[in-house]
Amino acid sequence: MTSGSPGREGIVRVALDHPLQTLFDYRYTVMDAASVPVPGQLVCVPFGRRQGVGLVCEVTDRSAVPAAKLKPIEAFCTDCPPLGEQWLGLVRFAAGYYQRGIGEVAMPALPQALRDPARWSKLFPRTIVYDLLPAEREALFASLPARAAALRRLADALCAGRLPIDVARRLHPRAGGVLDAWCAAGWLRRSAVDEGTRAPLTAADAPAAAPPVRLSDEQETALAALRQAEGFAPFLLFGVTGSGKTEVYLHALADRLARDPEAQALVLVPEINLTPQFDALFRRRFAALGDGATVTLHSGLAEGERARHWLAAHTGRARIVLGTRLAVLASFRKLAMIIVDEEHEAAYKQQEGLRYSARDLAIWRAKQLALPIVLGSATPSLETWSQAEQGRYRRLTLTRRPASAEAALPTVRLIDTETERQRGRASIDGFSTPLATALRERLTRGEQSLVFINRRGYAPVLSCDACGWVCGCPRCSAYLVLHKKDRVLRCHHCGWQERIPHACPECGNVDIAPMGRGTQRAEETLATLVPGARILRIDADSTRRKGSAAALFADVHAGDVDILVGTHMIAKGHDFQNVSLVAVLNADAALFSHDFRATERLFAQLMQVAGRAGRGGQAGEVLIQTRHPSHPLYAALIRHDYAGFAAATLAERKQAHLPPFVYQALLRAEARTLEQAIAFLQKAAESFDLLTGDDMRVHRYDPVPMALVKIANTFRGQLLIESASRQALQATLHAWQEGLRRQRGGVLRWAVEIDPLDI
Incomplete structure (x- = not known):
């Protein structure tokens, strides 16, 4: 009905x-x-x-x-x-x-505002507009005094089309009273319309657009393929760091939007801190599309601003939507193209609530709407690389940095810390002698350096040598991280914090010391190691306030920083023109992880952070401190050989029956005790066996505690399901969950996650 x-x-x-x-x-x-x-x-x-x-x-x-x-x-x-x-x-x-x-x-x-009925009226403000009735034009002009210039401006504006009251007031100081009088005379019609239905500025009203950059031959070839794409066309834009993938995006978007004045585009980026620079670039390049043509969507926006941007996309006023993973679920009036930048990033996978992959939904959405989608990366995910190898995605390759940048890929060198120690050249709080020398040389030459250590805080643990005590979190199975500046020990999982003890709480020993290092300790050490250097730290602790990350990155670009220290926040997407040296500390930790994806993530991380060097014309160098210089991952990194690394890793995955050659799902359970969580999972395993019977297409593993078994006094366990058939896995999970809902007793919560990244 x-x-x-x-x-x-x-x-x-x-x-x-x-x-x-x-x-x-x-x-x-x-x-x-x-x-x-x-x-x-x-x-x-x-x-x-x-x-x-x-x-x-x-x-x-x-x-x-x-x-x-x-x-x-x-x-x-x-x-x-x-x-x-x-x-x-x-x-x-x-x-x-x-x-x-x-x-x-x-x-x-x-947006939250749309889910609150009390805010509906505020979301859709209305403005008064006036329309001239065609049959009354002569009567209106006949009533105007001969020398009433302001009144004639109002009348001429009404002849040109609908006149909003705010525009009318710029033409006549008492426009409201005049127009209402003309309505009373029967010459005009007064009405209220939604602000969202008003048209954006036209190209003639907009500021001049920034001219496009001239493309290299490789970029032109990639662009030509994107221009010719019709219907559903998935592309992998595989380009080395600094090869100009963003310029290809911009040219492809300009071409697609020029074909249809109502067409819209979605551009996804992995991190909120990347949106300011992308937003500024897109606004300059597409200024001719008019005011409000480019909007951002991410969780860092105020609720009102996010609602306005969402509605701009929904009504078609916004031509380009730039956002993080949540933007993939935005509503569009006429979506014509999707771009997923740094498609390999784990940040595209939501880790709370609905655990969706924004990249995968973007691909499905492109197929649903029969439109082209571009997945860009210097280090594609193995899932995407495998699809390209099989011909399902078309690979467009950029092998070098544009000639206009006068920049080559940086040279990667390994510093064998064990050899340095044997030679009697002990490191200074984690910084080897060759690394310290290289940092001082860059300072002397007026060039910038970047120090990457993917651990925030001062040190990951505080310990006592006398009795072996370590500062564990009372609510989690994790250590408390030392934050020296704030003088607290803080848990990065549940937020618990306490003051730093003066002595060991177990034996009373006053000689307690930090073990390991984080960004804060690296920053402190560098102040002594490289005297006179202007040092800036960027991590989750230094960028808590809204807009602080953009301000700090602006200082780097302005040349007000000599050495930038940071976590993964500085490793991707940023175009640092004066960085000639990248130093990597503590990279070895991921080489021997229990997670089979750890080496893939480490290689991508190191390739991305290495790509920050040598973009402005000077020679770039990357120094990686390691105790395992012969590891194959480092050999591939030195050669900038992603293809070789991917081929070897995919061969290992295929032999071990791991993704992307199988599909996985995780059943996670949380309870007050570990025994309750495992008991629930064991019952779930039994019901799974009854459901599947002799069906060998879907396999389950035994319930086990999660790697981080306790968070905020809640114990966690998991049960892994996998199959070589996605359809068989989906059908089994759907039937299985019906029984799980009836079984729930004994746990606080449970959930099934499809395509998990962390196992």
């Missing part, structure tokens, strides 16, 4: 943000056109003892719920255009693939 006369009733099926994988039935009464619901519309409904906002998914005339028990819809969000069928299709797919309810996917994907 989609229409009806006043007084008629109907039924809608509504998705709510609730863990039950079902829709909820409500009734509505047709009072006028605004009270006829349509799929994709937001409604306010009673749910239990509270009100909630839901999404209309179906309109019908029958329900399995008795009519007397059906509750009525309380309000319709009539100002927001309904979410389209394509967006609903995306939500249904994500809900099915990630084994969640439609409401669990749809509602968190919307």
Whole structure:
């Protein structure tokens, strides 16, 4: 039932943000056109003892719920255009693939302001506009005094089209009273319209756009392929660091948006701190598209700002949406192209709630809408590389940095710390003699250096040599990290913190000392090691305030920093023109991890951070301190040989039956005790065996504690499921979860994660 006369009733099926994988039935009464619901519309409904906002998914005339028990819809969000069928299709797919309810996917994907009925009226402000009635033009002009220049400006503006009151006031100081008088005379029509429906500035009104950069031959070849793409066309833009992938994006977007004045594009970046520089670049390059043509979407925005940007994309006013992983679930009016920059980044995988992969959903969305998608990276994920090797994705390769940059790839050298020690050249708090010398040389030459250590804080642990005590978190199975500047020990998992003890709490020994090092300790050491250097630290601790990361990076670009110390935040996406040296500390820790993805992540991380050097014309050098210089990973890194590293790693994965050659899912359980969590998982394993029987297509492993078994006094266990058939895995999980919902007793919560990255 989609229409009806006043007084008629109907039924809608509504998705709510609730863990039950079902829709909820409500009734509505047709009072006028605004009270006829349509799929994709937001409604306010009673749910239990509270009100909630839901999404209309179906309109019908029958329900399995008795009519007397059906509750009525309380309000319709009539100002927001309904979410389209394509967006609903995306939500249904994500809900099915990630084994969640439609409401669990749809509602968190919307801005918080849209999920609060009290804020609906504020989200859609209305402005007064005036329209000249065509038959009254002569009467209006006949009434104007001969020398009333301001009145004539108003009349001429009305002849040109609809006149908003704010524009009218710039033409006449008392425009409101004059226009209302003309309405009373019957010459104009006064109405209120949504701010979101007003057209953006035209190219003639916009500031001049920044001219495009001339492309290299390799870039032109890649661009030509993107221009010719029709329908669903997945591309892997594989380019070495600094090869100009961003310029290819910009040219491809300009071409795609120029073809259709209503076309939109989605550009995904992995980190919030990358959005300011991308946003500034895109606004300059696409200034001719008008004010508000480029918007950002990420969790760092204020709720009102995020809602306005989301609505700009939904209504089609925004031509380019630049965002982090949550932007993949935004609603578009006419999406024409998708770009996923640094597609290999683990940050594209949501690690709380709905654990979706933004990269994978972007690929599905491109296929759904039959449009091109570009996955860009210097170190693609092995899943993407495998797809390109099999011909499912077209690979476009950029093998060198543009000639205009006068920059070659940096030279990578290894510093064998064990050999240095044997030669009697002991390191100074983690910095070897050759590294310290190289840092001083760069300072003398006026060049910048970057020191990468992927651990924040001063030291990862505080310990006592006398009795072996270490500072463990009382709520987690993790160590407390020493933050010397704040004079606290802090847990990076649950937030617990306590003051630094003066003596060992176990034996009273006052000689307690930090073990290992983090960014804060590296910063302190560098102040002594390289006297006179301006040192800046960028990590999660130094960038807590909104806008602080952008301000710190601006100092680096302005040349106000000699040595930049930081974590993964400085390792990707940034174009540091004066950095000639990159130093890497403590890289060996990931070489022997229990996680089979650890070496892939380490190689990508080192390739990315190495790529920050030598971009401005000077020779770049990368120094990596290691105790294992003969490791194959470092040999591939020295050659800048991602293809060779990927081939060897994929061969190992295939032999070991690991992704991307199998598909995996994790059942995680959390409980007050580890025994309760494992008991739940053991019962789940038994029900899984009963369900699958002799079916050998899907295999399970035994329940085990998670690597970090306790967080915030909650114990965690996991059970791994895998199959060579994605369809078989999905079907089994769907049937299995029906029994798990009835079994829940004994655990605080449980969840199934599809395609887990951390096992």
